[in-house]
Amino acid sequence: MTTTMHDGLDLDQIPELAAQLRVDSVRSSSSAGSGHPTSSMSAADLLATLMARHLRYDWDAPEAPGNDHLVFSKGHASPLLYSVYKAAGVVSDQELMEGYRRFDQRLEGHPTPVLPWVDVATGSLGQGLPDGVGIALAGKYLEQAPYRVWVLTGDSELAEGSMWEALGTASYYELTNLVTIVDVNRLGQRGETALGWDLDTYAARVEAFGARAVIIDGHDIGQIDEALAQADGELDRPLVILARTLKGKGYSAIEDELNWHGKPMPDDKAEEAIAELGGERNLVVRGPKPPVIDRPEPSRGSAELPTFEKGEEVATRKAYGPALAALGAADPRIVALDGEVSNSTGVADFIEAHPDRFFEMFIAEQQMVAAATGMSARGYLAFASSFAAFLTRAADFIRMAPVSRADLRLVGSHAGVEIGADGPSQMGLEDLAMLAAVQGSTVLYPSDGTSTAALVEQMTKTSGVSYLRTTRGAYPVLYGADEQFPVGGSKTLRSSEDDAVTLIGAGVTLHEALTAADSLAEQGIKARVIDAYSIKPIDAEGIREAVAATGGRVVVAEDHHVEGGLGAAVLSALASEPINDLHVKHLAVDGVPGSGTTAELLGWAGIDAAHIAEAARSALEG
């Protein structure tokens, strides 16, 4: 029997709903044979009160711009979230019981935006709150919408530094539209957390980071309701509700017991738990409605990209900012974030042109990428920039972006040994490998100002994770303003009928390859030179054709470690069809660099013009 209750519940009706959420958490995980019922049960009272009385959400219109947002940072409590969906009437009991954690079903082990009510994927702890900060930033500063962002976190995940990046950012940006509910059930996976039930210490940390902390008994409906109601008024700071709870609450045999993390109950225990909780229910509850607001489609024009004179020396990192500023003028959805290095990454030009669409994330790259993810969930085209080396700080967040179905646009400057004197800590030498391995990603590496501007524009049209790698130093512009740079393409800069070898470069090594071709020409060796500006997808056909046309001889040079970069992409292209007599010379950075000039370090790494020419000659010999 289904009872539908609209417009929320009275306080004394909440325990029934909470019991249903607990029963359904037990049932769904037991039916799936895996999952986290106990981590769901601890937060059931919190979620019952929230969904019935405070979450302003039109369950029939998940895209409604006035809807609040609910982020399960503790994504392993998916049985609870999906039980909430059942209680909202948008997921059937059958789906919950037969779909949860099953193949080709949408109720995955951890929530993802395959579900229309989910904004961002969670399951890597410490990401949901930073993602929620991104949604709240969009709500407050971009949409200027009245929605609130509610984030449920575990206590274990407060050990992740990213959570404190999030709270620091939330208070800096005065995100009074962000409510964090911490389910302090004391127990992690293998034992007690570092702080156990020391809620005072959590509160002190939260307050010191600029949020308002409220400590409650997470099973006292009155206290929960009062705390949540604070968000219905005017907040002066982000709100963090610290709820003391019992893991497994509602089934006395395992309440607050160790060794029940991430385990479904066996049938006998599940039956016992359900009985203790009063059996199955099928309440359908709709809480408060969101305000009806309009979100007009932004008007977009066409951008006038900056142009550069052929031969003019321009650093690609310096071309990025003007290009993004121009694109931003034409499309109000474009926003930028940076990790406190905007004068290095080149995004300063965008800041000057569109200060209201720039977010300084200070030196918190994880939060920067999470904010971009949250903004992507709200339909913005967020470009996040830092040194290529420091984007590795956010690797786990970048990895999760495709699971979140987020469009993430990343720009990494100061790539490679090319940067010179600063030394290896500042040299991005692993960034291509990291970004290429991300599901569905696009990896671009321009060599001049013209292609940089064109590829930034391409990124605005590219879904998924896209990455632009830029270079510190200034090099001659190679292309006229009308040149097109499609993703997946390449450019042939030198070619003749009787080329003996193909030289492939990107970024600084393309310029070295051109110099190498000149010196080879002086020795009577004609070389074809390819600008592989699109590393993923690589222009497999173009590269295969060039290499086949030059007798199978190819030199690929890159300012990156040996693995996972341009060379790997070229090998993959060449392997897709047999090429006989293939002679590949792969020049890349092997060894730990030190300081030096660009020329010294390119030489040390064996990726400068002299080494490219030498490798070409060696390929010809054998």
Add this chain to the structure above:
Amino acid sequence: MTTTMHDGLDLDQIPELAAQLRVDSVRSSSSAGSGHPTSSMSAADLLATLMARHLRYDWDAPEAPGNDHLVFSKGHASPLLYSVYKAAGVVSDQELMEGYRRFDQRLEGHPTPVLPWVDVATGSLGQGLPDGVGIALAGKYLEQAPYRVWVLTGDSELAEGSMWEALGTASYYELTNLVTIVDVNRLGQRGETALGWDLDTYAARVEAFGARAVIIDGHDIGQIDEALAQADGELDRPLVILARTLKGKGYSAIEDELNWHGKPMPDDKAEEAIAELGGERNLVVRGPKPPVIDRPEPSRGSAELPTFEKGEEVATRKAYGPALAALGAADPRIVALDGEVSNSTGVADFIEAHPDRFFEMFIAEQQMVAAATGMSARGYLAFASSFAAFLTRAADFIRMAPVSRADLRLVGSHAGVEIGADGPSQMGLEDLAMLAAVQGSTVLYPSDGTSTAALVEQMTKTSGVSYLRTTRGAYPVLYGADEQFPVGGSKTLRSSEDDAVTLIGAGVTLHEALTAADSLAEQGIKARVIDAYSIKPIDAEGIREAVAATGGRVVVAEDHHVEGGLGAAVLSALASEPINDLHVKHLAVDGVPGSGTTAELLGWAGIDAAHIAEAARSALEG
């Protein structure tokens, strides 16, 4: 003229030393044409007082076990650090002026352990303090040595979550041997920090994270000395000294001015600054001596690795713990760390056997890897484990390990879609690419219990970053206990004279390849099967020989994304010499997985036995 002052300085002599450090910071960076003089000048009074009166250090014996440790978390202040070395008499003025930031010199742009007084490389902000926590953990719990760890940090880097992971860990482990000195000069690279000079807020955060905060004027020698002296007594908590300073202090024209970050002074300004600071000096100052303590070489035996019966079903993650426990019994230098998933990663067996050599790092993977780095600097063999997916959280720390010349031993469990129902957030599908791209790394991926135990032993003998990838499910043991698994090797599990195709797998895909070979054999197709347990270095010769012997036909299957994993390693091996008629079929995970059973997901990804057999047949067709 050089004046040598032993046994420290009186307080009234400190300003002279501080002036020298400032002058030398200006001189060295101006001579190099790059560097961070102003970020050095803000901390000069702090370092002068520390080195002359509190740092217990035998400059003539950097390896002395009683020495304190000095970590420059703000590594860009290298001019200051190197000026300290000059003031200690271990670096000449000539080296400072002619070596700083120059090619093939040891005074790199950011400090690295190429210098004997440097424990860990810094320059990626937010890493020095977590690394220092590792050294302090070693000092307190492993060496039981009286040394203190002094960490100089910037204020900007307090935006990194890793700093709060570090302080939380320091207070949890009661690291009263750790002193953090924060140079709060208010200015980041492109402007003011989020908190500026709000030292009270910093203090509240530090105190809430369990450390003792002391606010001082960072240019008042008396206040500095008093604060540092607290560490000479008995501390009840880690100490954090918050020093209010002026960037560029000592040269009035640029003190506290924006736009002087990371810029050497031009000659005229440098001259003016040096004049205002009273000119060049050549003081040599030796502070307090460290206690003379003994650090005996640990006695090591030979380990009896666990053995497994062929055919027995064992999860490689479950073989890891017993192997490490056995190795730990033979070698007291072996320690383990885990990110709150020890019952999943398998390290629980080690914890049971050697509880005093295990460090629970909770869900703070960055701190976990940093702690292992710090312990490596103290000569320990630290194994750090988590889910493969979550090691990506520490990518920037792993990237820095080779720059730190650290031996880092990482173990990532639950790799790939094989894990099943938990879904993509928990699936390591990028870990091989991330680890392989690390300079000098070793990447191992065993398929059974025997090879797991053997490879864990290999890791104890492997320098640099090494990585063991383990699998969730249990699979049949393939090898007898006497089998050897050298790094860089491979195993041929099926072969005959007339093999038509080579199948290469590792981990779960090796078992699928064996099944595929069986089904191909039923169809009259003989397949060679190779266990590529060493992904980096790959057994290039063995693989080339096998592929050449099977007509250039090869199928490689991996439970990882397409880029940067086993397939990329195989292509690289095959490209090193021409193989004609090469037909490579590369099966890998492309697309975002959902939940499901292992079999369903291996099938969905196209990496199960059926797909491998199909790819082999397709390779035979041409």
